[in-house]
Amino acid sequence: MLMNRRSFLAGAGGVALTTLLAGCQRASSGDLRLAMLANSVPAQLLRAFEQLPDRGGGLSISPQDSLVELYSLLQRWHSQPEGATPPPLADWVSLADYWLAPAIRQGLLQPLDVTALTAWGDLAAVWPDLVRRTAEGIPDGAGSLWAVPYRWSHLVLLYDSTRLPRSAAQLTTWADLLRPELARRVVLPDHPRLVLGLAQKALGAAANGADPAAVAGLADFLDRLQRQVRVYDSSRYLETLIVGDATAVVAWADDVLPMLRQYRQLAVAVPPEGTVLSAQLWVRPEASPAPSPAAMDWLNFCLGADFATQLAIFGQTLSPLLWGESPQQWPEPLRSPPQIGLDRAIAARSEFLLPLTAEAENRYGQLWQTLRA
Template identity: 75%
Template sequence: MNRRSFLAGASGVTLATLLAGCQRSSAANLRLAMVPNSVPAQLLKAFQQLPERGSSVAVTPQDSLLKLYSLLQDWHGEGNELAPMADWVSLADYWLAPAIRQELVQPIEVASVSRWGDLNQVWLDLVRRDRSGTPNPEGSIWAVPYRWSHLVLLYDPTRLPRQAAQLKTWADLLRPELARRLVLPDHPRLVLGLAQKALKSSANSADPAAVSGLNTFLAELHQQVRAYDSNYYLESLIVGDATAVVGWSDDVLPLLRQYRHLAVAVPLEGTLLSAQLWVRPQAVPAPAPAATDWLNFCLGDDFATQLAIFGHTTSPLLWGVDPQQRPEPLQTPPEIVLTPAIADQSEFLLPLKAEAEDRYGRLWQSLRA
């Protein structure tokens, strides 16, 4: 059982049931490729039922971001007869740079995206890049964001000393009662990034070894870790194998509804961010009206509200919005909310130059050894 299927089961809803109305025939006038539930099925149905222009939607589901990336590579090569090319592919921002460098995607014309001007500058900075995939204010727009989440601490306070039953910062991960009771993501940039945030440094430092105290912090952190796991970390906490885990807010939020004894925190030093983006495969011709309609739909107020209700996550339109003005499902518990003050200290993981990537790789290997 992987993390995504676990959460679907916990909510009592299956994608297959809700997608019963989605088209998979050659008559579909909009094709999407995505990880199941990255767009809740209720929203796919709502788009198909729009009165002004009903559109049939064909979904090519892939069970991981890696498989979505492989799909882009297939379409860039000889194609994949079993999966007709999609108009839009859902891609995490971390994968955008290599997709641009390998020419798997094409720039997007956003003049017809009506709410584009309403997006905060943080989104333009994220998706405007040069041909090497590096953020560049003079570059092209390569993607349209439609949801985002942030890294949080999820923990069981009943397993902590009563007088200190709260975790508030990344530095709290070094507390002695968490020895061998911590699960971290199995991802070098995330682990090294949160360690740098704990030390009030950037998660995108060109040379992590130059961050004062980082090696010591990582050595102590590693002693706390029960496992590095990006798939089963929530289950580890629920069954009692771990006292604290680090995971994404949109994975954690539905769990907090069901397991009310758990607690959550967004570290005060700032956290790491992740966005889901729509990208256009390189070989797809100019977008049809339905493809443009889809982008406008994904940047609409109704989409933002229903994404919060059914997807437990946040629309780019809500970046920087006062927590009290967000949809109710994103307000509780208040400890999971990314406040504007913490958001200012938070970062997306940006592409690094080859020599910097090598430094991170060596540091990660040394840590795991």
Template identity: 35%
Template sequence: MVEREQFGQLNRRSLLVGMASWAIGQGLLGCSQQNSIPLTIEMLRASIPSQLLQRFRQQVKQSTPSVALNVVSEAQLQILFSQLQSWQQSSQQPQSASSRSWFDQIPFLGKGKTGIPDLVTLGDFWLSNAVKQGLLQPFSETDRAGLTSWPQLVNNPKLSEILLRNDQGQVDARGQVWGIPYRLSSTVIAYRRDILKQRGLPPPTDWQDLWRPEFRGRISLLNQPREVIGLALKKLGHSYNTEDLATVPDLKPTLQALNQQAKFYSSDAYLQPLMLDDTWIAVGWSLDVLPLGDRLSKIAAVIPASGTALSADLWVRPKTAVAKLSAPALAWLDFWWQPEIAAQLSLLTWGISPALLGQPLDQLPEDLRDHPLLFPEGKVLQASEFLKPLPEKSLQQYQQVWAEMRSPVAAT
């Protein structure tokens, strides 16, 4: 899945500004102390609220007063994936101290002596390639034994579908754990509540509504083959993760008809035409859509009744990070599974905490009951799927079907 961000930027300034005030102002929490236990996190910007970072800092200091917490954020998942690649490449090429970045040589501001963080955010979309390219190390049995949240994680039937991977990144029940999820999101249908009401049109409730004749030329679609072909597969009663598209005889005409409905394809600007009345419907990611709907009453959204695509932000371990997770690192992983923290994370970031996934709406904290779109539940959740990695032959087939579908609507 492509990356999403909402909040401000991390700006690395000159040391001359003043080390202490600089670090605090940029969100690099904690201070370096002699004999301290370092914990460095590199995360996707806006996926963790600053107030919860402060809560973690206060909590971990109670058990480990000497911890030095350093949090760095990046704007895009692509950047984080590229970081993993560069760290791996650097580890294979010996460097002198003079050739390393001055920033990485300063534990107070950089990422410790090795320049490698303990944990990094990665989307499940990127996980397969990261494992296949040898960029990660798995969470060992010892690591998992140190997590109080592990039983809750491993026993969740929806999360267990993507938890274990082999060394090629493919889902495998006999594989290893390469990522610990901390935030989930879904693909939703956004629509203009005011326009549909004015025209006496019922709002969409499922994928099949995208083919309604009154919506022809009024739909924004994601510029993503797996998403668009996947929603057509769901309409036809098949899985997002269908490996052989040739086994779905009605797929190509269904996609051609959907292409005639579309006015616009984009993975990052699909909401603008919706706000400007150019489209009435937009297929998009909940992390983008739900905050907009909260600000603008004319924008509404629905999780398709036949199920949707799910995605996860995960904590992963760089291949070149220290071999054993420290106690503060384990505390970091567990922190996001605490019920109170999970509820706040869901409210403040418009993502779903995996700790709350699958709970009936009436059992969620009261503040969350006003946001049912955050939480697919019941049959909808059961029918929803993570986009699992497909064999190379299948990916080529998806690209071919996508190319045949696309014409003459231009991608952005």
């Protein structure tokens, strides 16, 4: 399933960013090729990497509009039909953590040697724990390292406070989505693991439980939640809120930040019971040769403090280096409003969506079908 984390609105600097990105793309004979979601690395950072001292060669970017397209590239490089011309092979491909397990299982990736990454040891344990997997894609402390994270986000509650009663104009918990004034006024992601995950978090359970139906009170919670939903949407959910068709949406923090600065009536909360996390990773196609020095330079650049600061400024999102730090210590663009920050206590109760057994996947699928019916 695709978790779309792209905002439907382009920022005011969209034209300038496109121009900068086009400049990088012209380096078609460059010694480093990246395939990534468009704008997942701000163009200013791509330019900063090209201008590093002792940087030789160019940088070639293949921007894609969706994770599906990136995954399709990995599949084409792995198993190209006879007679077809494959696209130029990338050194690194950006992939969401949710897609890591199937990519490993299908043999689309190669494990990584991180001994040349100077900042790898500075990362919090959550990151190697996320990307260390077995050959079946299952997290395992004895497994291989399959990816390097470079940005992450978390689900938040975004709402229009002017459409709520003055006496209760704040939403703070996932259970607040059940309030009567939100009947048919909520937009949820069109993704079973996200919706069922936040419902389990609302009840104090894990988002990755093997049997969600066993969570006490979940059936009743989902039944009530379904009556609140206007639409399940993963692409234009922010627009629904802005035009007034909804009062509250569940959204990704990095999508939300620009909206909060543009629309003052909007407010945000990270529920204290914990939330769902998502990360963007660099992975190496199985068909690629051993990484060049330039390829390893790119990973070191993405794990650096300067990258973290500029990613906050130009991308309004978080580097893995900021995990575990107090939101008050984050770069300035990420501190306001303070309600959007993921403090240590909430982070400890938050989860990435991990692969499930086939039996557990069937349970989630059946529960999702029941909910949507």
